[in-house]
Amino acid sequence: MEETKISQKNDLWTNMELGLIPDEEVRRLMKIEIEKRIEWGTKPTQQQQLAQLLDFTKSLRGMKMATELDKLDSKLYETPHSFNQILSGSTLKESSGLYTDVTTTMDEASIKMMDLYCERANIKDGQTILDLGCGPGPLVFHIAKKYSNCKITGVTNAFSQKESILEECKKLSLSNVEIILADVTSLDMETTFDRVFVIGLIEHMKNFELFLRKISKWMKDDAVLFLEHFCHKSFSYHGEPLSEDDWYAKNFFAPGTLVIPSATCLLYFQEDVTVMDHWFLSGNHFARTNEEMLKGIDGNIEETKDIFVSFYGINEAEAVKIINWWRLFCITGAELFSYNNGEEWFISQLLFKKK
Numbered sequence: 001m002e003e004t005k006i007s008q009k010n011d012l013w014t015n016m017e018l019g020l021i022p023d024e025e026v027r028r029l030m031k032i033e034i035e036k037r038i039e040w041g042t043k044p045t046q047q048q049q050l051a052q053l054l055d056f057t058k059s060l061r062g063m064k065m066a067t068e069l070d071k072l073d074s075k076l077y078e079t080p081h082s083f084n085q086i087l088s089g090s091t092l093k094e095s096s097g098l099y100t101d102v103t104t105t106m107d108e109a110s111i112k113m114m115d116l117y118c119e120r121a122n123i124k125d126g127q128t129i130l131d132l133g134c135g136p137g138p139l140v141f142h143i144a145k146k147y148s149n150c151k152i153t154g155v156t157n158a159f160s161q162k163e164s165i166l167e168e169c170k171k172l173s174l175s176n177v178e179i180i181l182a183d184v185t186s187l188d189m190e191t192t193f194d195r196v197f198v199i200g201l202i203e204h205m206k207n208f209e210l211f212l213r214k215i216s217k218w219m220k221d222d223a224v225l226f227l228e229h230f231c232h233k234s235f236s237y238h239g240e241p242l243s244e245d246d247w248y249a250k251n252f253f254a255p256g257t258l259v260i261p262s263a264t265c266l267l268y269f270q271e272d273v274t275v276m277d278h279w280f281l282s283g284n285h286f287a288r289t290n291e292e293m294l295k296g297i298d299g300n301i302e303e304t305k306d307i308f309v310s311f312y313g314i315n316e317a318e319a320v321k322i323i324n325w326w327r328l329f330c331i332t333g334a335e336l337f338s339y340n341n342g343e344e345w346f347i348s349q350l351l352f353k354k355k
Contacts, residue, residue: 013247019324023331030335033248038344040242041235049234056236057268060259063206065185065214067256080311081164084136086300087293087326093138095200095228096286096347106292109285114142117197120277120351121226125149127194130218132184133201137165144174153178155187185211192220198227203259208269216272216354225273225352229261230286230337232345236262248332263348273352281349284342290333297326 012029015021021029043049084092089106097109098116117139123129126149134140134154144152154177156162162179169177180187184201196219205211215225239258241249267275297304301323308319336345 013251016247016328017321017324019320019327023327026328026331027335030248030332031339033246034336034339034344036242036246037237041232041237043235052235053262053265054268056262057208057265060207061209065207065210066205078158078160079136080160080307081136081168083304083307083311084164086296086304086307088136088138089292089296091138091142092136094135096230096281096289097292098281099285099288106289106296109289109292110138111142113285114139117199117226117228118143118146120279120349121195121197121224123147123150123195127151128191129153130193130196131155132196132198132215133204134161134165134179135200136161137168137179139197139199140165140177140179141168141172141174144169144177145172148176151176151178153180153191153193155180155182155184157181157183185214189218192218192223194220194223196223196225198225200228200230202227202229202261202266204257206256206259208261208266209271212269212352213272219273219354221354223354224276225354226349227266227352228347228349229266230283230345231261231263231265231348233263233343236260236265252329252332260345261348263346266348266350270352270355272355274355275350276353277351279349281347282342283337283339283344283346285337286345286347287334287336287338287342290330290337294327294330294334297323297330 012021016026043052088094089110091107091110091114093110093114096113097106098113099109100112104112123143125147129143129150129152131139131152131154134156137154140152140154143150154165156179159181162181165177165179196215198215202208202211219225237260239249239253239260240255263280304323305316305319308314308322309316312319312322339345
């Protein structure tokens with residue numbers, strides 16, 4: 001009986017990858033997974049909720065800085081530049097944009113959010129900037145173009161991202177950019193910087209204390225660190241399946257590669273850096289970003305299929321499965337961050353100074 005139950009769940013995911021489950025049904029099923037996670041993480045009293053957070057932070061301190069990073073799905077990070085443009089628009093920003101009204105476009109929202117980063121980090125022209133986990137380079141390009149006297153160093157562990165960033169820098173005649181291909185957990189460098197950005201990276205770490213200590217060594221004495229992560233309002237957790245039925249947690253991030261901190265979790269890791277300021281942004285911004293990404297894919301299905309066939313060296317059927325994987329990624333992300341009107345899972349931004 002148990003084998004049949006598991007098989008049915010595997011069949012569900014297979015059918016999702018094949019595009020056989022309607023979007024509205026996927027959204028309904030995702031809401032069920034969301035409610036299971038909330039029920040699992042929510043404690044009866046505030047004291048019990050706090051105890052859960054303190055136990056979680058204590059457990060992280062006993063771990064390696066990160067585990068299983070080599071198991072992160074290549075579909076997320078080794079992606080062709082042409083697909084990144086379809087997915088994220090001209091800025092290539094894959095994390096949340098800032099949607100100030102219903103007419104805001106994806107490109108406008110991405111620029112607004114990166115302007116907000118720069119404002120909150122108090123960037124001045126001429127500073128040295130480190131962007132850890134720079135992805136396809138949206139913030140690297142944004143700062144390099146807006147602050148021409150800044151020297152920007154981006155770090156990525158994806159070869160395709162480094163190559164596409166350097167190629168784009170040549171096209172844009174940007175001479176103030178350096179890209180380092182490295183796993184940030186093992187990166188060793190003597191250089192220090194005026195500003196450090198960590199956008200959507202700490203979720204792939206485990207021991208936040210060791211990670212922030214490492215970053216602090218790359219900060220000048222008067223430097224600041226701007227860090228953005230997504231969070232749950234009350235509880236922290238590892239992004240691993242609650243049960244065999246948990247198709248969502250099983251199929252996007254490999255076990256050991258994702259941590260979702262609570263809204264206040266990082267306040268308990270101030271051994272080497274000190275929080276100067278802290279902000280929250282509604283999850284609706286990230287939900288809208290995911291919906292816009294979905295529109296981008298749906299408006300370019302045939303082009304995306306051709307891109308995947310060429311880039312990955314696969315047949316059309318396999319390319320369609322990757323397209324459906326990305327569609328599912330966007331749909332589930334939109335449902336997660338829009339739940340409870342964006343007040344359940346949302347965006348946390350922190351500004352740290354070096355101790």
